[in-house]
Amino acid sequence: MVRRVLPGLMLVMLLGALDQTVMAPALPVVAADLGRFDLMPAVITAYLAAATVSMPLHGKLGDRFGRKPVLLAAIVLFVLGALLCATAVSMPALVAWRVVQGAGGGGLMIGAQAVLGEVVSPRERGRYLGLLGGVYVVAAVGGPLLGGLAVDHLTWRWIFALYPPLGLVALVVVARTLRLPAPERRPPFDVLGALLLSLTVTGVVLLSSGAGGLTPFLAVATALATAGWFATARRAADPVLPLRLFHTRAIAIPTAISALIGFALFGTISYLPAYLQVAGGASATQAGLVVTALMAGVLLTTTVSGRIITRTGRYKAFPIAGTATAAVGLGLLGTVGRATPLPLVLAVLLLIGLGVGMVMQVMVLVAQNGAEHRDLGAATSAVTFLRQIGASTGVAALGAVITARFAAALPPGGDAQVATTLDPQQLAHLPDAVRDAFGTAVPPVFGSVAPLLGLALLLALALPSQPLRDTAHVGDNSERSAR
Numbered sequence: 001m002v003r004r005v006l007p008g009l010m011l012v013m014l015l016g017a018l019d020q021t022v023m024a025p026a027l028p029v030v031a032a033d034l035g036r037f038d039l040m041p042a043v044i045t046a047y048l049a050a051a052t053v054s055m056p057l058h059g060k061l062g063d064r065f066g067r068k069p070v071l072l073a074a075i076v077l078f079v080l081g082a083l084l085c086a087t088a089v090s091m092p093a094l095v096a097w098r099v100v101q102g103a104g105g106g107g108l109m110i111g112a113q114a115v116l117g118e119v120v121s122p123r124e125r126g127r128y129l130g131l132l133g134g135v136y137v138v139a140a141v142g143g144p145l146l147g148g149l150a151v152d153h154l155t156w157r158w159i160f161a162l163y164p165p166l167g168l169v170a171l172v173v174v175a176r177t178l179r180l181p182a183p184e185r186r187p188p189f190d191v192l193g194a195l196l197l198s199l200t201v202t203g204v205v206l207l208s209s210g211a212g213g214l215t216p217f218l219a220v221a222t223a224l225a226t227a228g229w230f231a232t233a234r235r236a237a238d239p240v241l242p243l244r245l246f247h248t249r250a251i252a253i254p255t256a257i258s259a260l261i262g263f264a265l266f267g268t269i270s271y272l273p274a275y276l277q278v279a280g281g282a283s284a285t286q287a288g289l290v291v292t293a294l295m296a297g298v299l300l301t302t303t304v305s306g307r308i309i310t311r312t313g314r315y316k317a318f319p320i321a322g323t324a325t326a327a328v329g330l331g332l333l334g335t336v337g338r339a340t341p342l343p344l345v346l347a348v349l350l351l352i353g354l355g356v357g358m359v360m361q362v363m364v365l366v367a368q369n370g371a372e373h374r375d376l377g378a379a380t381s382a383v384t385f386l387r388q389i390g391a392s393t394g395v396a397a398l399g400a401v402i403t404a405r406f407a408a409a410l411p412p413g414g415d416a417q418v419a420t421t422l423d424p425q426q427l428a429h430l431p432d433a434v435r436d437a438f439g440t441a442v443p444p445v446f447g448s449v450a451p452l453l454g455l456a457l458l459l460a461l462a463l464p465s466q467p468l469r470d471t472a473h474v475g476d477n478s479e480r481s482a483r
Contacts, residue, residue, distance in 0.1 A: 008173035016108035050102025052388035058107035074107025079167035258387035267394025279439030297353025326355025327453035334447015405441035
């Protein structure tokens with residue numbers, strides 16, 4: 001069964017992961033084309049925030065109605081959002097359609113990983129970590145590269161032309177190969193809890209981005225939504241994100257580590273290509289290719305750690321070593337400048353990737369191993385959900401800090417809105433004062449997130465070492481009652 005469904009699941013994960021990287025090298029040109037440099041971070045934040053909000057909903061709906069119909073619906077919603085993005089005529093419109101696309105993208109990631117949790121035992125899942133890591137590498141390498149090629153040789157709108165054919169193939173493959181048992185119980189869906197959790201996440205992301213004069217109002221609204229969600233989660237028959245999950249160290253610690261990794265990694269990756277283009281004068285394609293060094297490290301350590309985990313049944317050493325390595329790498333990234341040789345930058349990115357590859361997928365594995373079958377979707381979504389909250393707030397927070405530091409670094413009399421009126425041709429001929437200001441403002445922001453991975457290291461040391469289950473929740477004999 002695993003071999004039959006794996007190609008479709010990997011394609012679904014590729015769709016979800018690709019969109020988190022393909023826009024990065026295109027952001028300066030998109031902002032220049034549509035005229036709003038100040039909304040550049042919102043293009044990524046909108047997708048990540050929507051994906052984050054939808055993750056626990058998709059996970060719980062999969063527990064209640066079955067993985068297959070929910071996953072198919074997510075594919076359709078994702079592709080629809082992509083088609084709408086391709087037609088955007090303004091930055092606000094693009095941001096709005098990215099929300100639609102993100103709502104589907106959150107279901108892709110949760111659905112694929114929850115299905116794997118159903119059909120593959122935690123012990124055997126280690127051998128598939130290399131394949132899963134390969135999907136993220138293809139997305140992280142191919143995404144910036146494809147985005148850069150589209151910008152340099154076509155237009156940024158061609159980026160979204162990738163998704164309809166890939167989505168159609170994924171839809172057909174999943175529909176034909178996936179057979180899982182129908183859920184035996186369907187408690188009432190926690191509609192109020194889902195709404196309050198969505199408002200909480202949205203408020204957190206907006207607060208991270210600065211939110212201008214709305215900050216006091218948002219802070220109060222977010223606090224009220226959070227308190228309301230906690231109250232409903234304690235009383236609901238089947239809450240969207242059960243609080244009982246976080247009573248178990250095997251789930252609580254991986255979710256916390258995932259949140260810190262998401263903040264540091266995605267916040268950095270999202271602005272690194274823009275930094276290389278504006279400060280270093282690289283083309284969009286060149287900036288995208290630089291990120292391949294980081295993902296090469298992810299692929300290497302994800303594959304090696306997965307095989308060792310399957311052979312030995314032990315996993316704790318990898319997140320410890322991974323968080324320490326990534327923390328050192330991010331600290332070094334904070335010291336780069338316009339004069340830093342490119343090979344040195346590549347070496348630092350490789351170091352970060354080697355660390356991340358030992359952590360990210362292992363956290364999902366540990367949480368699924370510690371969850372009961374009834375909570376498999378919720379536990380999977382909890383880890384990925386917290387990672388996405390970290391990513392969303394990281395992109396928003398780092399974007400706000402970079403924007404503020406860039407304005408402050410401009411020389412006296414410099415226009416802080418200088419980039420809002422650039423077209424793609426002018427982007428290649430920025431004044432040295434602007435490049436120097438951007439080059440001065442950005443690297444320290446990258447380095448400032450290294451202490452978060454130091455905290456992740458402390459959490460990894462407290463991670464429990466539990467035996468990995470060697471049986472899957474679903475076997476081939478379950479297909480008689482599948483849907």
